[in-house]
Amino acid sequence: MELRLYRSEDCPALARLFHDTVHTVNARDYTPAQRDAWADGQVDLAAWDASFRAHHTLVAEEACEILGFADMDDTGYLDRLYVHRDHQGRGIATALCDALEAACPARSFTTHASLTARPFFEGRGYRVLRRQTVVRRGVAMENFVMMKEVPAMADYRFGFIGTGNMGSALAKAAVKNLSPQQIILSNRTAAKAEALAAQLGCAAGDVRTAAARSEYIFLGVKPQMMAGLLAELQPVLAGRTDSFVLVTMAAGLTMERIAAMAGGDYPVIRIMPNTPCAVGAGVVLYDANARVTGEQLDFFTSAMAGAGLLDRLEERLIDAGSAVAGCGPAFLCLFLEALADGGVACGLPRQKALAYAAKMAEGTAKLMLETNQHPGAMKDAVCSPAGSTIAGVRALEERGFRAAAMDAVIAAMERNRELGK
Numbered sequence: 001m002e003l004r005l006y007r008s009e010d011c012p013a014l015a016r017l018f019h020d021t022v023h024t025v026n027a028r029d030y031t032p033a034q035r036d037a038w039a040d041g042q043v044d045l046a047a048w049d050a051s052f053r054a055h056h057t058l059v060a061e062e063a064c065e066i067l068g069f070a071d072m073d074d075t076g077y078l079d080r081l082y083v084h085r086d087h088q089g090r091g092i093a094t095a096l097c098d099a100l101e102a103a104c105p106a107r108s109f110t111t112h113a114s115l116t117a118r119p120f121f122e123g124r125g126y127r128v129l130r131r132q133t134v135v136r137r138g139v140a141m142e143n144f145v146m147m148k149e150v151p152a153m154a155d156y157r158f159g160f161i162g163t164g165n166m167g168s169a170l171a172k173a174a175v176k177n178l179s180p181q182q183i184i185l186s187n188r189t190a191a192k193a194e195a196l197a198a199q200l201g202c203a204a205g206d207v208r209t210a211a212a213r214s215e216y217i218f219l220g221v222k223p224q225m226m227a228g229l230l231a232e233l234q235p236v237l238a239g240r241t242d243s244f245v246l247v248t249m250a251a252g253l254t255m256e257r258i259a260a261m262a263g264g265d266y267p268v269i270r271i272m273p274n275t276p277c278a279v280g281a282g283v284v285l286y287d288a289n290a291r292v293t294g295e296q297l298d299f300f301t302s303a304m305a306g307a308g309l310l311d312r313l314e315e316r317l318i319d320a321g322s323a324v325a326g327c328g329p330a331f332l333c334l335f336l337e338a339l340a341d342g343g344v345a346c347g348l349p350r351q352k353a354l355a356y357a358a359k360m361a362e363g364t365a366k367l368m369l370e371t372n373q374h375p376g377a378m379k380d381a382v383c384s385p386a387g388s389t390i391a392g393v394r395a396l397e398e399r400g401f402r403a404a405a406m407d408a409v410i411a412a413m414e415r416n417r418e419l420g421k
């Protein structure tokens with residue numbers, strides 16, 4: 001059996017099928033007089049053809065035999081649905097309705113269902129709005145006005161609000177596992193989101209559109225801008241009838257505060273990403289409030305897997321984790337720049353010195369992760385007695401290198417806490 005679009009030459013066969021079905025399938029619920037009034041065999045073919053063509057009309061066919069047909073208008077009104085008496089119970093009506101509903105722009109569907117068809121529509125999620133008596137050719141008969149509402153669905157899986165350093169790094173990671181069409185980008189300076197959207201193949205839109213039409217709304221603005229942004233979005237979020245999740249990456253702001261700023265007890269995922277997410281080598285620490293379902297969290301983590309390591313960390317530790325993983329790239333970059341400066345001071349060309357420093361850092365981190373060695377042991381392995389490396393280590397220790405790095409992490413964490421106040 002296949003479904004195909006209606007053609008005008010089908011009209012006489014559909015009229016015959018209609019007549020035959022009413023007088024057989026509907027015989028158990030309607031008297032002969034009612035059936036004659038409903039289908040007297042005198043269909044106005046020109047009028048039927050015009051309405052079939054005005055509607056979205058599908059025909060179910062097998063080996064050149066028409067088994068059934070149905071038509072729906074753009075408002076979601078299912079006008080006719082008839083399946084040949086010899087082909088009942090084969091799922092033909094279901095296939096016709098599935099295809100019509102999928103193609104219809106409306107988000108609710110209505111029909112006038114016969115007593116016979118009522119259970120079928122109830123099985124499809126329609127409910128009876130009212131029982132009505134219709135009079136055809138002077139004969140009264142009953143049917144039901146039935147309706148089904150389709151839950152609103154977000155148009156995009158991910159919507160980014162703020163495509164600065166972090167928002168764009170995460171969008172680049174997201175397109176690895178989601179199709180670009182599932183992502184919308186927005187930014188205060190729209191040109192920035194539009195340029196990234198063009199590069200990644202995503203949609204670009206305004207902030208309100210991203211908030212109204214995305215399943216996961218990434219809030220990629222600075223913590224200081226968050227209250228203003230969410231105040232603007234409050235009515236948009238409150239007006240949504242489908243489910244959505246707020247994804248915050250703002251340093252210091254708790255999920256509770258984000259939900260309060262957004263004006264509702266919404267599902268919130270808090271993430272603490274870092275910029276290497278843009279090249280798939282990042283760290284994303286995350287936690288979720290109780291409103292986020294297991295399914296929502298699973299989808300989120302699998303969609304973001306292209307960012308790098310995702311690790312769930314209870315919220316009270318996120319400020320600390322962020323001071324290491326989120327702020328760490330800046331600390332490491334200071335060190336890399338300083339190493340390269342040292343190389344230049346020793347006569348190396350700048351580009352070579354920078355490349356050596358970066359590759360050394362990448363390789364050392366890889367070695368540590370792959371061999372699971374303690375960094376102290378790795379340092380010892382490089383320091384031969386009275387050698388050059390231990391001479392350098394002594395110089396770093398003399399200038400309080402390790403205490404400075406520890407203080408940097410503590411200062412960053414304290415600042416995270418201040419930002420959250």
Ligand SMILES: NC(=O)c1ccc[n+]([C@@H]2O[C@H](COP(=O)([O-])OP(=O)(O)OC[C@H]3O[C@@H](n4cnc5c(N)ncnc54)[C@H](OP(=O)(O)O)[C@@H]3O)[C@@H](O)[C@H]2O)c1
Nearest residue numbers: 162163164165166187188189220221222223249250251326
């Ligand atoms: N950078 C990191 O390494 C890092 C790490 C972890 C977490 N985070 C967090 O990520 C967030 C963003 O930081 P960032 O470094 O990406 O900052 P950023 O580069 O300054 O980006 C912020 C972006 O937000 C946009 N924006 C500001 N107000 C807006 C509004 N009302 N509507 C729409 N867009 C708006 C800005 O647009 P304009 O182009 O108009 O300025 C800018 O593109 C912060 O909350 C930060 O705490 C950052």
